[in-house]
Amino acid sequence: DAGVTQSPTHLIKTRGQQVTLRCSPISGHKSVSWYQQVLGQGPQFIFQYYEKEERGRGNFPDRFSARQFPNYSSELNVNALLLGDSALYLCASSLFLGTMGSGNTIYFGEGSWLTVV
Amino acid sequence: GENVEQHPSTLSVQEGDSAVIKCTYSDSASNYFPWYKQELGKRPQLIIDIRSNVGEKKDQRIAVTLNKTAKHFSLHITETQPEDSAVYFCAASGSVLRNQFYFGTGTSLTVIP
Numbered sequence: 001d002a003g004v005t006q007s008p009t010h011l012i013k014t015r016g017q018q019v020t021l022r023c024s025p026i027s028g029h030k031s032v033s034w035y036q037q038v039l040g041q042g043p044q045f046i047f048q049y050y051e052k053e054e055r056g057r058g059n060f061p062d063r064f065s066a067r068q069f070p071n072y073s074s075e076l077n078v079n080a081l082l083l084g085d086s087a088l089y090l091c092a093s094s095l096f097l098g099t100m101g102s103g104n105t106i107y108f109g110e111g112s113w114l115t116v117v
Numbered sequence: 118g119e120n121v122e123q124h125p126s127t128l129s130v131q132e133g134d135s136a137v138i139k140c141t142y143s144d145s146a147s148n149y150f151p152w153y154k155q156e157l158g159k160r161p162q163l164i165i166d167i168r169s170n171v172g173e174k175k176d177q178r179i180a181v182t183l184n185k186t187a188k189h190f191s192l193h194i195t196e197t198q199p200e201d202s203a204v205y206f207c208a209a210s211g212s213v214l215r216n217q218f219y220f221g222t223g224t225s226l227t228v229i230p
Contacts, residue, residue: 033217042123042206042220043161056217090160104149104210106218108160 002027004093004109012115013081021076021112025093031055032074033106034066035090043090043108049074050096081116088113119144121209123221130197131229138224140207141189147211150183150190151218155204164205165192197228 005024013019025032031050035043048056049068068074072093078085092106120143130136142150148169153161167174167181167190174181178197183190194201207221 035218040223042208042223043218045217045219048217058217105151105163105166107163108153110160 004091004107006089006091006109006112008112009110010113010115012117014117015081015083017081017116018077018079019081019114021078021089021091021114022073023076023091023093023109024073025091026107029093029095029107030072031094031096032068032072033092033094034074034076035092035108036060037088037090037111039087046076078114083116086114086116119147119209119211119219121207121219121221123207123224125224126222127225127227129227129229132197132199134197136192136194136197136201136226136228138192138205138207138226139189140191140209140221141187142209142219143188144209144211145185145188147209147219149210150181151208151210152181152192153206153208153220155206155223157203161206194226197226199228199230202226202228 007022033048034046037043045058046060047066052068063079066076088111090111091109094106123140151166154164155161165179165181167183178195180193204223204225206223208218210218
């Protein structure tokens with residue numbers, strides 16, 4: 001089975017530009033989360049979507065937005081890029097919400113490396 | 118919100134020795150604690166996890182212990198091997214309504230052959 005797939009794997013943008021990152025969850029998984037990992041730090045929660053609805057939002061500015069599609073894939077958009085947005089953006093999928101059994105275990109994709117210059 | 122602290126930030130051990138990484142959390146509602154291993158330039162990979170209704174879990178050379186009263190959990194790696202060298206992250210999650218994970222700052226483990 002395919003794992004979580006993300007695209008693009010690497011990209012370079014200029015300050016002020018906009019970027020869209022894409023994610024396809026593991027087949028059968030309905031929940032997608034986005035995390036930002038700055039070099040040398042742990043992942044930080046940005047968004048969670050479940051059944052196409054936003055279910056959680058981390059402490060990130062409104063320049064960050066996301067959505068989930070009927071096939072459970074997701075996009076993360078970042079507008080007006082700043083140098084500080086340079087990071088590895090990780091998508092994670094899980095079976096469903098909550099703590100029933102292993103449903104809330106999250107599995108990460110390989111990530112999208114964003115460099116803002 | 119939840120705050121997860123992780124220690125030490127770096128750890129060097131001789132091959133064959135044991136390694137222990139410790140994490141504390143602040144939110145008593147947290148009830149799921151996974152550990153991830155991240156090799157350079159790669160994604161974090163789940164290596165073991167524990168739920169709040171269990172005090173200890175073991176998988177071959179890796180074990181995790183949880184003390185709910187003290188709000189801390191630890192990763193134990195025995196008989197370390199050079200391929201165990203990586204950055205390890207602990208995390209905590211608790212809400213039954215959403216799947217927001219709070220990660221520690223990571224421990225860079227080096228196993229010296």
